[in-house]
Amino acid sequence: MKNDAKIPWAALPAKLPCLINLIAVGSLAGLSFGVQLGLLPALNHLDASTYITIMQGIIPTFTHTALPLMVMGLATFLVRLLWLRSPCRAMRYWTMAAFGFFLAGGWITLRGHFPLNNQVIHWSAQHPPAEWEHLRQQWCRLNLCRFVVAQLGFLALLIPFGFAGTRNLAGGQVLNRRMAKIRKIRRRWQSGLDPGRFDPMPTINAHPPRGAAAVTNPR
Numbered sequence: 554m555k556n557d558a559k560i561p562w563a564a565l566p567a568k569l570p571c572l573i574n575l576i577a578v579g580s581l582a583g584l585s586f587g588v589q590l591g592l593l594p595a596l597n598h599l600d601a602s603t604y605i606t607i608m609q610g611i612i613p614t615f616t617h618t619a620l621p622l623m624v625m626g627l628a629t630f631l632v633r634l635l636w637l638r639s640p641c642r643a644m645r646y647w648t649m650a651a652f653g654f655f656l657a658g659g660w661i662t663l664r665g666h667f668p669l670n671n672q673v674i675h676w677s678a679q680h681p682p683a684e685w686e687h688l689r690q691q692w693c694r695l696n697l698c699r700f701v702v703a704q705l706g707f708l709a710l711l712i713p714f715g716f717a718g719t720r721n722l723a724g725g726q727v728l729n730r731r732m733a734k735i736r737k738i739r740r741r742w743q744s745g746l747d748p749g750r751f752d753p754m755p756t757i758n759a760h761p762p763r764g765a766a767a768v769t770n771p772r
Contacts, residue, residue, distance in 0.1 A: 658706065
């Protein structure tokens with residue numbers, strides 16, 4: 554069966570910011586998920602020297618990864634909310650909720666994690682500060698908060714896409730059923746049968762075929 558569907562290339566520029574926004578927010582959520590459930594359980598059981606050495610190695614990597622994703626997420630959120638405003642009210646509300654969680658995660662990162670990271674970078678592994686365990690627990694509490702808002706923000710971003718897909722699927726099924734009924738009526742009409750008995754849509758007026766003899770009531 555030949556597929557005559559055309560790719561809506563004209564709609565791609567409008568959908569591209571949504572795709573980039575979804576990738577950026579999802580990547581940040583995945584990054585915080587990996588740190589919270591994969592990295593911190595191991596780091597919390599290390600001694601001071603080992604902990605400082607590992608943190609000084611991973612902090613630059615995570616910083617160089619998170620900052621571009623945060624900039625991409627912020628830019629695409631602004632484009633979606635100010636320029637590409639969805640006609641669906643529910644999608645706008647969920648996008649604004651996701652943006653609120655995104656801003657909360659960015660505030661935790663910039664105002665909480667980055668100052669602590671700058672302190673850890675300058676620590677000496679051989680001579681750790683006396684309050685290093687207190688600062689480690691503070692870093693863990695901040696990361697838990699960032700983990701929660703990152704997951705909630707990504708979930709809020711996915712919910713309207715699920716609703717849109719359900720509406721499109723349901724609408725397509727209804728349209729397919731109506732078209733099937735119309736094709737059935739057309740076939741019966743062309744075969745000379747009376748379509749009135751099979752007409753599931755009262756808005757369609759059935760007319761007899763041309764040249765058909767008129768039926769008169771006997772007296």
